[in-house]
Amino acid sequence: MDDKIAQFSSVTGASTKEARRYLTKYKRLDQALDAYYNDPSAGARHTASTSKLNALFDKYKDPDGDDITVNGTIQMCEDLGVDPEDVVLLAVAYELKSPAMGQWTRKGWTEGWKALGVDTIPAMKTTLETLRRQLATDTDYFRRVYNYTFEFSRPPGQRSLGMFSVPCTTATRNSLRNCVGLDMAQGFWAILIPHGLQGGALAHVSSAQDGDGDERMGAAGEGGEEGWKEEYTQWWFEFLEKSGLKGVSKDVWQMFLEFVRTIDSKFEKYDPEAAWPSTIDDFVEFARNKLAGNA
Known part of the structure; x- marks a missing residue:
């Protein structure tokens, strides 16, 4: 216990008494540290130098x-x-x-x-x-990090994301400012989407629900409705590569997150009249063909 108390105090700056209190309650050092940092009053007790x-x-x-x-x-x-x-x-x-x-x-x-x-x-x-x-x-935190990723990943002086400036194929000069390179976008999707799916931040919600005040559905929604599957992320990459696109717009980046959260696993409830980017419209047709064995 004394070694754990010393480690707890070294990491957090907490007193020996407080370290003992957390370790007595949570037993394991990692759980005690997690509880300490999740305590709203912890920041008031320890001000970083x-x-x-x-x-x-x-x-x-x-x-x-x-x-x-x-x-x-x-x-x-x-x-x-x-x-x-x-x-x-x-x-x-x-x-x-x-x-x-x-x-x-x-x-x-x-x-x-x-x-x-x-x-x-x-x-x-x-x-x-x-x-x-x-x-x-945390769905809201995931969304904030996801949207920030698009913004911070464009090197200063470049209008698209990547080691080199890669323009969107049909973009105008103004829209280039809101475009990221395809390879870079795929790299971020490849680590973000599985992480959110596995932890629940991207748990499926009915497309009829509001995206901000939704009720968590888990892997399946009302009536056992299933949502986005991990293999569909690879389908998305396959579609983007076959489409000939060289960049991903900010609109596609942001809307893709809501698409992943709300689309049903058979792509049956997709509304083409809704305000989805045309790239996502085309992907739905691609995915339906894959499910039908035609692609």
């Missing part, structure tokens, strides 16, 4: 610039014990207001971690697991 956060930022900062960039991000990920392609880093990017992939500003870094109430690597590791669970289970 700006000086500690600045010291960590300086450790990872590009020596020739003002921000943490790719090399520093890789080192940070190694210290946190997380893969650079882990979906949880999208939640971290949202919390720390990352301006671009692999880039972190001092202001976003310090304000973001302080809002989360952590200032050490051990505490950050615990917070990452909390964010991972929240991203998997």
Whole structure:
């Protein structure tokens, strides 16, 4: 117990008395830490140190610039014990207001971690697991991270997302600002959609329900209605590649999230007269043909 108390206090900055109280109640260190950080009053008890956060930022900062960039991000990920392609880093990017992939500003870094109430690597590791669970289970949080991903992933000075500027095929100059490269969009969908499906953040809801005030349906809705299946994400990628599109508009990105949450598994209740992007209209026809064995 003494070792656990010491670890709890080291991570959270809590007193020995408070650490003992949480560990006595929750027994396991990970569960006690999770309960502490989910306690609304925890932030009031422990204020993250700006000086500690600045010291960590300086450790990872590009020596020739003002921000943490790719090399520093890789080192940070190694210290946190997380893969650079882990979906949880999208939640971290949202919390720390990352301006671009692999880039972190001092202001976003310090304000973001302080809002989360952590200032050490051990505490950050615990917070990452909390964010991972929240991203998997909380529909509203998933939506906020999902929408932010589109915005932060476009490098400064480029009008589309990706290592190179990839324009949408028929887009105008103005609409290019709201377009992301197809490969990059698929990469983010490939990690976000399965995470939300498995945790329940993308649990199926009836298309007749309001998307914001919906009732969770789980894998099946009213009357046993099933929704989006994991294999359909690959169908979506197959369709996009066959379509010849080279970019994904902001409208398609945002509406696809609601489409995944509301479409039935047989694509029977899709309303082509609703305000869906034409790309999703075409995908529904593609998916129906796949289900009928014609594709």
